[in-house]
Amino acid sequence: MSLDTEKLHRLTGKQFDKLYSQNAAKYTEMAQKALAYAQTCIPAGEKVRPGDVVSVIQNAVRIDPTFERHLKDKKLKQRFWLAWFAEYIVEQVFPQPELMNPQPKKQGG
Structure with missing residues (x-):
């Protein structure tokens, strides 16, 4: 579960x-x-x-009701909009760190 570029677009x-x-x-607040x-x-x-x-x-x-009205106005019937919008909310309120030049974890010793 994470917001990717396709979902965002x-x-x-x-x-x-x-x-x-x-x-x-x-x-x-939600x-x-x-x-x-x-x-x-x-x-x-464990961490959240x-x-x-x-x-x-x-x-x-x-x-x-605001979300329901938006779906109705846009004629969106697919259920994935709920999950995607929830992911969008989380990203807006709790932004994830950038993945600029990530360093892979070394395995082993």
Whole structure:
């Protein structure tokens, strides 16, 4: 579960970026609450991953009237928009580090 370039282009092509920016405060609060909830579910010693937060956000977004209206207005019936938009929200609120010239991990010794 991660937002890639293709998903991002398709989301912006259907104006999900505008949906987010017009409701940024609501979606930011949603993501922060989703993170807090995910932290209560993750075993001690393990870290919360973006996919954990995305899963929680999906449950909130699926009943969000603004999101439902956007799908209806754009005539989008595919279910993947929910997951992709949740990934988009997480990336906007909790940006992931850049992958500029990543150094592969050395295996062995």
